[in-house]
Amino acid sequence: MKVEAAKRRSAMHRLAGVACLLAGILAFVPGPSLAAETDVPTASIPADVSPLVAYSGRVAGDDARTRLILDFDKRPEISVHxxxxxYRILIDLPDTVFALKKxxxxxxxxxxxxxxxGMAAGRSRIVLTADRPASVVASEVRKEEGGTGYRLVVDTAIVTEDAFAKLLSGQSWKDAAAVAESRPVLPGAAADDGGTFVIAVDAGHGGIDNGAQGAxxxxxxxxxxxxxxxxxxxxxxxSPATKAVLTRDKDEFLSLSQRVQxxxxxxxxxxxSIHADTLRQKDIRGATVYTISDxxxxxxxxxxAARENLSDEIAGMPLQGEPAEVADILIDLTxxxxxxxxxxxxxxxxxxFEGEVKLINNPHRHAGFRVLTAPDVPxxxxxxxxxxxxxxxxxxxDPAWQKKVAGLIAEAVQRYRSAVMANGG
Structure with missing residues (x-):
């Protein structure tokens, strides 16, 4: 047992050392800013802190032209990307409450x-996904006659592949956002001094990404x-000397890379990372724990994994590249x-969970989940x-069930901590 404990402590020390070196290298490796994934030109977002309310809407048209109509309580300012x-058309709005019927x-x-x-930071988004290239050909905001509301009318139509490619290459919103170098900060959390065992608890999905839906x-x-x-x-x-922090503490969208970062x-x-998915086989039930694997x-x-990895796509995010090659060897080691x-x-x-919580057959499984790709965070x-x-x-x-399961996980985390980080490891 002493030999095994020593091996675990040694492994943890190696991981910490390589992670520090990796962090130093990555700090000098150019890469896409996380802000670039979600930011739009700030000039298009009004400063009014009170959110818009979209209270009704409709869609009409055919496979060549389609009109989107939304009614708001205040004048909406939009930007289109x-x-x-x-093929996706993104309509970005200020913070908006979508009080729409299904x-x-x-x-x-x-x-x-x-x-x-929602897309976080006071922004909301509408994502229109098409099977063929399409674009916005006209848009306007009309004041409701005799009322206080405003109507947004967006007309879209199919375009050629070349025309869509020109729209992609001609837009500047990603370039404008890329100059920002800010990195996300966990809500309500301060950096730890290294003496506390820190657990990031990631509530899956959020904002524009609803995830699965209850049967x-x-x-x-x-x-x-x-x-x-x-x-x-x-x-x-x-638990003593433990700090758990949420990646999101409200209904907001976070990209998969933001969650990792x-x-x-x-x-x-x-x-x-917490999830509760759906399956076509409605008789299958029980908890599953996944780890990453190629x-x-x-x-x-x-x-x-394929469905969960679509989270960014659902929100209209462009796919980002992997880390620069210079760090690949260290990333593989960690x-x-x-x-x-x-x-x-x-x-x-x-x-x-065994004997306490219903488990699926073979409850420990693995696949290529993008949210599990932190090279230095188990x-x-x-x-x-x-x-x-x-x-x-x-x-x-059921709140009582949630409390019970949360307690079991907390106990499991403490046993894990005791096993791999004993004696200051």
Missing amino acids: YVANP DDVAARGLFSDIRYG ATGTHEKAVTLDFARELTSALNA LARNQGANLLI KASDSLAANL RRETQAFSISLAKEVVGA SVLLELGFLSNKDDEKLLL
């Missing part, structure tokens, strides 16, 4: 999917994950160390259950 693969702006005509929601209640996954993440944070913070910026010792353990894990610790944590969580993705299963959904919405 385009993203390829798939079918008000259902996808039709040119558009195979229409999503809307019985229609509850969005983003609400389930945030409720549970808050409960888990409280349970973890009850938030954990790293805080010096997190662990990242736990090769998926099975088709269920592969399909789930990933090997980190993956071993991630697997250790996953086993502790599965062990804590990370797991926890599927609490499946919102497609009514029994799971009922438990997921």
Whole structure:
């Protein structure tokens, strides 16, 4: 046992040392700013702190031309951008409350999917996804006659591939945002002095990205994950010398890379990402713990990872490149160390759940989840259950069940900590 403990402490020291070196190198490696992924020109966003309210809307047209109409309580200021693969029109707005009925702006005509929601930092977005290249050909805001509201009318039409390519190359919003060098900060958190065990608790989805939807209640996954993440944070913070922090503490969108960077910026010792997905097989239920791997353990894990990795695409984010080649060797080294610790944590969580929480068959699985790619932070993705299963959904919405499961995870984290960080490791 002493030999094994010594091996664990040695591994942790190697991981810490390589992580520090990696951080130093990455600080000098040019790469895309996280702000570049979501920022739009600030001149298009009014300073009014009171959010807009979109209270009704409709979509009409065919597969050549489609009109989007939205009614607001105040005059909206919009900016329009385009993203390829798939073809998307992004309509950016100031902070907006979408008080729309489910079918008000259902996808039709040119558009195979229409999503809307918050993008953080006082911004909201509408994402129009098309099967063919399309663009906005006209837009206007009309004041409601005899009333106080305003109507936004956006006309779209198909364009050629060449025309769409010109729209992509001609827009300047990404360039304008790229000059910002700010990095995200965990809400309400201060940098740790190194003497505390830090856990980043990541509530999956948020803002424009609703995630899965409950079979019985229609509850969005983003609400389930945030409720549970808050409960888990409280349970973890009850442990001595432990600080748990949320990557998001409200209904806002964070890109997958932002979630990873938030954990790293805080010096997190662990990242736990919370999810509650849906499956076509509604009889499948139970919790699953995922770790990262280049090769998926099975088709269920592969399909789930593919869906979760679409989060940025859903929000209209351009795909970002991998870190510069100069850091690849160090990243690979730290990933090997980190993956071993991630697997250790996953086993502790599965062990804590056995006999207490319903588990899926083979509850520890692995796949290429982008949210688990921090090279120096052991990370797991926890599927609490499946919102497609009514029994799971009922438990997921039960505060007493959430409290119980959060307590079990907190105990598992403490056992993990004791095993790999004993004696100041």
